[in-house]
Amino acid sequence: MRRPLARRLSALFAAALLLPAAVGCGVDEDDAGLVIYSGRNEKLVKPLLDDLEKAVGTTVAVRYGESAELAAQIQEEGGKTKAGLFFSQDAGALGALSAKGLLEKLPQASLDKVDPAFRGGAGDWVGTSGRVRVLAYHPGQVAKAPDTVHDLVKPEWKGKIGYAPTNASFQAFVTGMRVLEGDDATRAWLGGFKANEPKAYDNNLKVLDAVGKGEVSLGLVNHYYWYERVAEKGEAKVGAKIHFLPGGDPGALVNVAGVGMVKGGDQTAAAQKAVDFLLSEKAQKYFADDTKEYPLVSGVTSTVENLPPLSSLEAPKIDLGRLESLQETLKMLQDAGMV
Missing domain, CATH: 3.40.190.10 (Periplasmic binding protein-like II)
Structure with a gap:
């Protein structure tokens, strides 16, 4: 019963391979110090990723696509992946990679910047905006x-x-x-x-x-x-x-966009700097003021008029990592x- 859907998803995932894009100086993925697979829309995050390249201190290439497609691509590539960082539109795609053991453990200091409700239970991904x-x-x-x-x-x-x-x-x-x-x-x-x-x-x-x-x-x-x-x-x-x-x-x-460091990409040092940049006050203010999302790092508040505080919302209590069952x-x- 699932084969037609599986074939359709496989075709979509394969299409992601044909859509690489670069940020910064047009650097090729093979020459970049950090390769980001981004499920976040290029128009939405490119200005932020331009600043990220400066903060990381190395050349950065970004491949854009749908989060689910890119997560499937990382799974297919396994230890041969070019990705050092996965920047997902939603928690489900991160949860899928975590369940497969394809994400590196993040330092506790990075995880502690975000409430446990908005990060992975295995400590290998963290939300960047809500x-x-x-x-x-x-x-x-x-x-x-x-x-x-x-x-x-x-x-x-x-x-x-x-x-x-x-x-x-x-x-x-x-x-x-x-x-x-x-x-x-x-x-x-x-x-x-x-x-x-x-x-x-x-x-x-x-x-x-x-x-x-x-x-x-x-x-x-x-x-x-x-x-x-x-x-x-x-x-x-x-x-x-x-x-x-x-x-x-x-x-x-309440869903989150978030990041995880990809195993096999051999870019851990640069990826860690990128994670910390996305959790920095500068990046969190970008999410708050430019994309109108909720910043997730303590101490950063939104200046958007009439936006209710995140803490005031009566959201369902859910482990966001369990949103990974997209195919079902x-x-x-x-x-x-x-x-």
């Missing part, structure tokens, strides 16, 4: 946004919800629901959600914009897209508002007719 799943809503169409994603299967929301089923953040949310509530409950929720005829979009920004235009009343997105749009256009022009879900709801998942989630989404 994002929260929220409900976007159109205030002219919604008097009060739901407090749980379980309400989204109710008839009143039929045809009124936007989501991005192929987006890694939505898939991480589904994986989180599987961890929190079990596969049977998640499968039932997906069936009810699909039956409510949600409208699929390519990404979170398109979902948010659709809510703002009134194409849909609700949208499942990450918090920072709304804050980016507000900074760009002003709240009045964004149209949509966002609601942080209470009560440990699975729809309030994709199979479930395929069975539900969503991907």
